[in-house]
Amino acid sequence: MTPWLHIVGIGEDGIVGLSAAARAQVEAAEVIVGGDRHHALAPNVTAERVAWPSPFDAMISVIRGYMGRRVVVLVTGDPLWFSVGARISNPKYDSHIPAGEIVYHPQLSAFQWAAARMGWSLADVETLTAHGRPAEQIVPSFWPGARMLVLTAGAQTPGEIAGLLTARGFGESRLTVLGSLGGADELRIKGTAAEWDAPCPAFHTLAVEVAGAGRLLPRIPGLPDDAFVHDGTMTKREMRALTLAKLMPARGERLWDIGCGCGSISVEWMRAAPGAEATGIDNRADRLAYARENAVQLGVPRLALIEGQVPEAMDDLPHPDAVFIGGGLSDAVVGKTLEALGSGGRLVANAVTLESEILLAQMHERHGGELVRISTAHAEPVGPYRGWRTGMPVTQWSLLT
Secondary structure, three states: OOOOEEEEEEOOOHHHHOOHHHHHHHHHOOEEEEOHHHHHHOOOOOOEEEEOOOOHHHHHHHHHOOEOEOEEEEEEOOOOOOOHHHHHOOOOOOOOOOHHHEEEEOOOOHHHHHHHHHOOOHHHOEEEEOOOOOHHHHHHHOOOOOEEEEEOOOOOHHHHHHHHHHHOOOOOOEEEEEEOOOOOOOEEEEEEOOOOOOOOOOOEEEEEEOOOOOOOOOOOOOOOHHHOOOOOOOOOHHHHHHHHHHHOOOOOOEEEEEOOOOOHHHHHHHHHOOOOEEEEEEOOHHHHHHHHHHHHHOOOOOOEEEEOOOOHHHOOOOOOOEEEEOOOOOHHHHHHHHHHOOOOOEEEEEEOOHHHHHHHHHHHHHHOOEEEEEOOEEEEEEOOEEEEEEOOOEEEEEEEO
């Protein structure tokens, strides 16, 4: 189909900073959709002005309603980098507009401007967003020496991020607020996380240089057991690392965590890959409360949690790319899981009881895959000496569909 929608990135220098092709589209537009700030950057245009609809999810249907006219959507900077332009054409949403119907006109992104002002190599920087998302999701990037550029949700975001850093032992981190980048009123505000109290403009980009003696929590599995709140029933560190190696977290993929308990598998799945999603299911509200707290504290606040019995609680969930069964193991749960997983899906089930071990042996005989038995031992005091204390062995069945 011939493209009918133009999505134009615009900067602080307004319409004069656009390429000739982008400027021609804006000046010839019959309808321009954008926020108040975007409309102010493109004055003296005769098009009908349309603000972002409320609720925002109605945006695409509103834009589709103008099909047949010359339509321009104005966004900030690069339309496809943490921007509404990416949402409009994202095929994961049924309401998306196919990319073949759109022409994108990129401008310098906020990340490019901020990296240039800070003198940082953009290839060596974490580019993150807290715009329209919980600020806690940048927590997995906290590491001494890390540099982060963050798109913010408003004037309050630097204070929120400063609080997150300080609470985790990184109060020495240096924060720089960069406002009106590329414009006549460009500004810079600096401070440390522990002492941050500066007023900030509503629209800005935040640069963070992480420093301090905070606890080191890597992105790769497995985190120490005491990084989680739990009641003692959880997939322990070594077993968790082996389990996640079989589950293979990947960008944008979804995990079902059945019998999720305190959520340790789900949390590490989401920390391990950008945009990874997870749904944890458990029949105990107290353990789901632990999972919710762990998700926020460890930087994956978007973990979805469901209280219920399996297999019924698995109904109507978005299809998974991987499934972990840590509790609730049964023929029915395995059958429903195999129905849901597509080609390339991963299934991992762990068992510690004899009854569950027998069921896993039957599943292995019926469906193939890999069946292993794993035990670990930790050195602990034995009087004035040390000895090995062996944990309960775990039987693990894994299958690539």
